[in-house]
Amino acid sequence: MPATRFLPVAAFAATVALLAGCGSLPDRPSRAMLYDFGPVLTARAPTPADAAPRPTLSLAEIDASTRLEGTQILYRLAYADANELRPYGQSRWSVAPNQLLYQRLRDALAERRTVLSREESATMARTAGRVPRTLRVSLDEFSHYFASPTQSAGLVRLRATLVQSAPGGDSVVAQRSFMVQRPAPSADAPGGVRALTLASDAVIAELVAWVDQQP
Template sequence: MWEIAMQGYGMSGLFGLVRRRPAFALAAVLALSSVAGCAGTGAALTNVRYDLGPARPAASAGSGPALKVLDVGAADPLDSDRFVYRLAYADAQRIAVYRDSKWTAPPAQLLTQRLRAALSQRGAVLGGEDSVRAPVLKVELAQFEQVFDGRSQSHAAVTARATLTQDGKVLGQRTFVARAPASTPDAAGGAAALATASDDLVDQLVVWLGTQAGGAAQ
């Protein structure tokens, strides 16, 4: 409406309008400012990239036994930078992705970085290609998504399966589940909640590895 109403007014016409009809002119200026502000906000929210935030600072390097930590595996769509969500209240079996919000890297890669950083506080962390004889940790990411329980309520859901082996022998295997509420029902709230849930899952995994230390050392 304001776009149509303001057509045909140049700067001189606008000044004249201010003198003749100040109330109308003020309303027009406020409306245009509002539209410009909305346009700026929309542009700022296009193609937003999220990560898991800074890792928690390590007190010191651990002196425990070395551990080979393979890259976290995941099936599509968790092997891409797409931000997955699920409208559980409408169709719990269907997943979707945000159009303008993505991860800086695939969730499996982000979780690999988080896991290795945490385990480095326990002991030496090696790659799968290292020739050193050490237990091997393999993690498969099964779920990494924002789940909407209602239109204005959601939570982060992260599920992963860990397998610890050495010399071809399975020392232990377990599935880990982490959940965290989202403060807002949008991608920003989901990203923050997924970061919290990821740290929780990593903490669970580190504790579990501590219970496997006896078998791994044999």
């Protein structure tokens, strides 16, 4: 019997096998959920102290460790290994945490004073001969911190330095470290995002109040 008579049958069998194989392929990976701090829905109530003019401030970009420069949402299992930072698989920040904090901090400071970027401050120094103080912030911790499998919080730790520039060099006016925790409503990425947002707003409020207290 000629071999050519078996070709249609072989082709049919190959097609069935191909279709069966397609059915067994894994689903396409789901798109990562993107998070930010959300909008500020309530304005701070003005106080009598707000009527007093406050000096212009230069705000430097917030420094962060290499691990915190990415967009991963990180958590720590302190009850297992507090030294290990782990990422949530399908959840990310829309931009790096230090960038989210920078915008939130700038908006909060701008309620009381003019806030310049480093480039704008340099322009003022060249054109007006005045150099405003510079606020430098270093982000040291930004994680969903699990004290136990059922108890977790958003943990933010940063260091702020207020610097005065002069022709002879920079001098430190004041420096302080801040740490804030806020409980997470759930032991997952959305719960961590909510807790870290609340902790960020709280630490920014403390930082702004500290800057306002400097003579």
